[in-house]
Amino acid sequence: MSWRPQYRSSKFRNVYGKVASREHCFDGIPITKNVHDNHFCAVNARFLAIVTESAGGGSFLVIPLEQTGRIEPNYPKVCGHQGNVLDIKWNPFIENIIASCSEDTSVRIWEIPEGGLKRNMTEAVLELYGHSRRVGLVEWHPTTNNILFSAGYDYKVLIWNLDIGEPVKMIDCHTDVILCMSFNTDGSLLATTCKDKKLRVVEPRSGRVLQEASCKNHRVNRVVFLGSTKRLLTTGVSRWNTRQIALWDQEDLSMPLIEEEIDGLSGLLFPFYDADTHMLYLAGKGDGNIRYYEIGSEKPYLSYLMEFRSPAPQKGLGVMPKHGLDVSACEVFRFYKLVTLKGLIEPISMIVPRRSETYQEDIYPMTPGTEPALTPDEWLSGVNRDPILMSLKEGYKKTSKIVFKAPVREKKSVVVNGIDLLENVPPRTENELLRMFFRQQDEIRRLKDELSQKDIRIRQLQLELKNLRNSPKNN
Secondary structure (H helix, E strand, O other): OOOOOOOOOOOOOOOEEEEOOHHHOEEOOOEOOOOOOOOOEEEOOOEEEEEEOOOOOEEEEEEEOOOOEEOOOOOOOEEEEOOOEEEEEEOOOOOOEEEEEEOOOEEEEEEOOOOOOOOOEOOOOEEEEOOOOOEEEEEEOOOEOOEEEEEEOOOOEEEEEOOOOEEEEEEOOOOOOEEEEEEOOOOOOEEEEEOOOEEEEEEOOOOEEEEEEEOOOEEEEEEEEOOOOOEEEEEEEEOOOOEEEEEEEOOEOOOOOEEEEEEOOOOOEEEEEEOOOOEEEEEEOOOOOEEEEEEOOOOOOEEEEEEEOOOOOOOOEEEOOHHHOOHHHOEEEEEEEEEHHHOEEEEEEEEOOOOOOOOOOOOOOOEEOOOOOEOHHHHHOOOOOOOOEEOOOOOOOOOOOOOOOOOOOOOOOOEEOOEEOOOOOOOOOHHHHHHHHHHHHHHHHHHHHHHHHHHHHHHHHHHHHHHHHHOOOOO
């Protein structure tokens, strides 16, 4: 019997990547040189945010999407952090709200004005302190408004209710640095990967670990929930130091369903999953290729489709939400690729080739929209709800009417020996310690000058008083 290759019929088998022309790229951006394994980029239907290199503290750019081309060196930045910015994420329901986390141990919420920044922004609408070490990851809850997760180098995940500006829960089940967090569709489960080589599925409200896998043969780096299929996909490194992916059943992490080696390169593999098309994209940090697969419900589960190749290495990738895609061009996914060497952000559109120019309903099913399904109080009380879906055919440019309201906090104070401990927060990093030292030196100099001026003024007043006493009129 002769061997015949088996071809799978798929409407996505001819998907191809199209790089935007140079005038539609973002050029002249001082992309951060930080080696932290994050994307350093976040994008939504209105703005592109990129973490940048800065001399002191941490900063990131926020650019309106229509403002393509070369960006001026003195373009305004968001620069309120005292340490390097490690992660940024846009609020999925309010398009001008972005969360950032930093080496200064803080998480900050920023409100970007209509039309973008006109001057440097240093004041956040909310500053969140709860971690004792730097904060490496932030994630918004997928169905609930104003619930934010942050993971720090203190091995803890804090859940923040931004309605009150306080942490409401803490997940304390990790024994090392948390590398990645991913939610299932309704946000009732959280999957994490950790430097302790374990993959965990956690119930976020109780902090209870439902499933745990000790990955000895597959050292996990990144994890992503595969929509509502009750499956997880992880990327990592095999025992032979080759890049590898593994597919897991979320209800049984004792053994992966499949493991597949990708290549022998050393860069981290970032997974991206599109629940609408059931397509998985794998992008390697430090190489220019993006492989894509179709996920099936039956064996072999993973079907290789094609590979987008590019000579320029990528540092990270931002992903456009579905409602920001160009449906008239049959665009099913869009990356924003960070090319550090060129200071360039390059949009890459994944397109399904179709001859008809009409709306293609088979590749654009109903998709999660910009309306939250739950309030923070509902979610915290134990309610789960699937995301509110929207059609991309009509009204996909509709903006959300939700407005972020920062909570008004009463000033708390803890006074010990005449010192307010909350007012005088100790420095958390070496850079912050140096900055505090120099600020204190400046303050001491200023106080000395002020004291000497007051001494001179006292002498003047004493002389005037003496003159008044000795004047003949008083006699």
